[in-house]
Amino acid sequence: MKTLDLFTSELKVINVGLTSFKESLEQEGFKVIQVDWRPPAGGDEEVMEALRKLMGK
Amino acid sequence: MVDMDKANKEALRRLVSATPKLVGMGKAIDVVPGMKKNMLLHSGPPVTWDRMCGPMKGGVIAALIYEGMAHTKEEAETLAASGQIEFSPCHHHQAVGPMAGIVSPSMPVYIIENAAFGNKSYATMNEGLGKVLRMGAYSPDVIERLKWMEEVLYPTLDRAIRFLDGMDMKSIIAQALHMGDELHNRNRGATSLFYRAIAPAIVRTTSDPLVIEKVLRFIDGNDHTFLNLSMATAKASLDPARNIEGSTMVVCMARNGTDFGIQVSGLGDEWFTAPAEVPPNALYFAGFTKDDANPDIGDSSIMETAGLGGFAIGAAPAIVQFTGGTPKDALNKTLSMYEITIGENTAYQVPYLNFRGTPTGIDVRLVVEKGLLPFIDTGIAHKNPGVGQVGAGLVDAPMEVFKKAIIAFSKKYA
């Protein structure tokens, strides 16, 4: 059961977005990695749609 | 639907298993495919005379005077505008040229052979820094140098290269990366290795000591001697990866000072273009500013396309000021490129990443998905003909061209 694996493993977080969440977790001594995220296709809907097709989504 | 990952793996395999070798030299008109007496090759995607930027126009003028087709600037301009001169991108002739990238019929070119795939590529000899044709200069001294290169330098080098029975470009580049080059903005290591290899052969094959001295000094005096060779090497390595059904790998990035263009393996020879920009955060030589700079120009971005240049900047701490930072920043720049590339080239390594292979094979999908643009570690020309290089720096490829490619791709395949 994947949720149980989570509860019994060390929590390791990937944070996409607000860095304050990363800082809070680090303050409490948890492992976090921040993703330097940027909007796909610079936010261009048409292109994102085309990309989704190509990525088979 | 085609298996793009498989296609890309194949494209990368061809790129990294290339065996580029400098086999000799020849006159463009004799060796370059499709070259004509009234044809001038230029860098980047196709461009007409009226849309050409200053440096490229200057280069054209210089070439026409050099070819004896015109005697003055004005004559040259009229001729160029008359339609009697055919302009064609280097890339359409298995050739590449730095900056303006002008190749005229009687110019000597290096011949690189990729034996593994039986294809060749061509590039002119590097003229050095300052007032040079590739920067659009056409003053008498420029023409004179070109003449000397044709009449003295070319035969001397050609003899030496053939005496050596060719030169393995891959191992020179591999070693140069360990000597602090990234092979685009810094070619000092590679040029030294080239010098080391060619010098004895020149001495052996040339009788006149004055010629020997001048030729050796010329090679030694120009750290960018090897640039044209590394570009031709990249070109020869990339061409076999073209036209692979379903591959989203970029096989060419090139700029003509007006447009920035890319070509993608799975999309044949179609160019996807957008306006070329002036490098925003470049390092300008004393006395020059952004206002003097010409928009991004030259085929030299073939280096990044092949996983070198900016992609390998982590190997070149000596020029990190171009990245506006520390060696660590340069490493992070290189690290970020692994996120948009298909794989690594184990023959070309970044020592400071524990000899990890350079990030190689740009995947259009990854660029668009991650919104992370390939960056090019490039030189910058003055916007006016003939002034020469005014700086160097990092410039991002425009997102526009990758978006266009994705749209075209989904039209063709999805």
Added chain:
Amino acid sequence: MVAKGVIKKGEYFDSVTLMLVARDASKIDGVIDATIVMGTAQNKSILEMSEMLLDEFRNASDNDLIIAVKAKNEAAAVSGLKSTQDLLERSRQKTTDSSEYMPKSIESAFKVLPGANMVIISVAGKYAAEEAMKALQHDLHVMIFSDNVPKDKTLEIKKLGREKGLLVMGPDCGTAIINGAPLGFANVVNRGDIGIVSAAGTGLQEVSSIISNEGGGISQGIGTGGIDMKKDFGGLSFLTGLEALIADPQTKIITLISKPPHPEVLERIGEVLKTNKKPVVAAFLGADPALVKSIGAIPASSLEEAALLSVSLSKDVSMEQFNKEIKESENKLKELAKGLAKQLQPEQKYLRGLFQGGTLAYETQVILKDMIGEINSNVPLDPTLKLADSWRSVGHTVVDLGEDEFTVGRPHPQIDFSLRNKRILEEARDKSVAIIYLDVVIGHGTNLNPGEELAPVISEARNAGNALIIVTVTGTDRDPQNKHKIVKMYKDAGAIVLERNASASRLAGYILQNPRGN
């Protein structure tokens, strides 16, 4: 000359570290020689020759690490040995260069942090879905803080999560507590045996804080976002969370928090509970207790009750005892109300609740509607009571300042106090206002100086008029802001401070039911 040393069984350090540490150690004052080697026969004989072989070393094995220090005197030897061991320990904590590189995508974040198991997403709603799908495809649990995620995408995500048995917390999930880690806007609470699934953000904060303050503890606090309990979303995330807590050996008591779920969702929750042996407390605020009983859960009328019930269950306090205590505290509350009511003038009739926490605004209305009647609101229980203008109060009024109408172009009221502070002073000058009711939610992610931000405004409001100011604070003393400290500041400023929203609401209710206090 004194030799000291220890054997470290089964401790391995790379040889570079060993060498450096030994070198540093031999530089320490009074130390003549210091070395760290494997306890092989050969090394022992070499130690012997250099007079560093202690008897306890003789039975060290090839795999044991020997730390030996030789010094001028006892003291130097002891300190030398100690600092050697310290140096070794420190070498363990060395961080790595690779962490300096910021990966550009979830995929590559893996390479820097292999074994990652949770992704928090707080990018703009239209992108959040894409990232969440990636996370799930990599078998990662996900918390989506972002709101305005398209409904179809939301369903897609929740379905995939359900299929794969992965937690999908959100969209619009403000808070969660996983393995003791505060995710999003969360409080620092004790760990323990009470597991919570909540479809109401501040609800989870309020309940987990009360539990912690009452000496109980949280095993897991799973948020789902409010939308989860709507018909179309069938409680997909809620059910996964519930099943997880049923299976989790650390969890002895399960606490459920939500606004009344859609009947079909409630039914599905009942299905899952059929197999469950653990006691379940459910605060489905405003739902019919009979319904809650019918699915085998103990109904709680408020977040406070849910929390206290859970704690007494986890501490095996008898129901009689529990009810007795509730009665006592209730009586205290009524006494307090009497005293306060006496301070009011005849024209002071109305309650004005200005909320940072949506769930709390909702709970207060649920509690007070039966005590003081109709309450106008921008988020009313009864649509006919919707405020024409959210910026102007009418009669009894409760506003949730966390609603979009207030937050466009402005940070959430839990971060930016300015808007509410202005409104407080307006209400204070209104002669018809009897009570200004405020909640303050603290914890990670919220305003770091709620004391300094609000206390002065409270005293100013007290001077501006005669309205009573009731404040309730959600959080714990271990939160970065320290609950205890700010409670005191508010009291000193002239506010009545209660630590739970439900009590505070009922206090307000009692006061208004009996304005003269007789």
Added chain:
Amino acid sequence: MSELDTPSSRLGVSSFPEEGKNSVNIAAVSVGDDIDLHERRGVIHTAFRHVINCKVNGSLVSIVTPAIGSGPNNIVVDSADLTSLTGREGCICNLSVIDFSNARVFDSRPVLDERDSSEFLTNFHFLEQIVIDEASPLSCAFMLDERRAGFFSTPFETGVRDHLRHSYAGFLNGSIEEVGLLKGAGFGLTPQGDDLISGTLIAIYVYGLMKQLPTEGLRHEIYNRARTSNEISSSFLLYASLGRVYEKFKDLLDALAHDRTRIHDAASRFLGIGETSGADVSTGFIVSMKKFYKGGLPWLQKE
């Protein structure tokens, strides 16, 4: 040594879930040719930032970062740092969480034969000079250049130096029993004596190739005398005795035999292993080769 008494209690691989839950989260780049992937459950032996050693049904398998490189018993994974794999209590490692689909098999046999002999010898002095110049102070490189003996200062250090000097000289003068005195001596997780022996073992193998002599028996005997309960050291010795080499040493041999221009890079990388290990193996290799080319294999003549 049974799995129970492996000293691994605190070095569990937390992100390695139990069997059956194959949430693959790390990809293998290469797999050593001596690894049997049928058995995928093991016990952590030791764990460092770049290396996790596991006992997988009796033999040692090392999960390593690309920085360490391939080897007969190495699994190179695509990660710059394994620290985060080694946080939690418990000591099971489960290789089935590694994605092997794109891994290539590493061939640990050096590419050499008698035809390389001459080039090899001419290039040898390059290597020797590099080791003398670049080896770390407390390595065995003092055996190549006496001036380096001065690096050993404290009584224990000089003790180590002299012990290594004498026992190794004895060993190379043909008394195979001296292996017993050499093994386990000196600094490092793999004691320097063991590294010298590894160097010699590879030298014997290479010399055998060049001179086309059978040396298997000899290598086997030396290994049997050299092995200890230090599993890491023993597995290095084992592979050396089998003529199996790790990527960095394979590259070095290849450079020595085929491409002079690469010797310096290859040597520097090899010297980078451990604090002294790389240097000690190289020293053993160089000293032995020189000895063999002067007067053949000392131990054989005795018999």
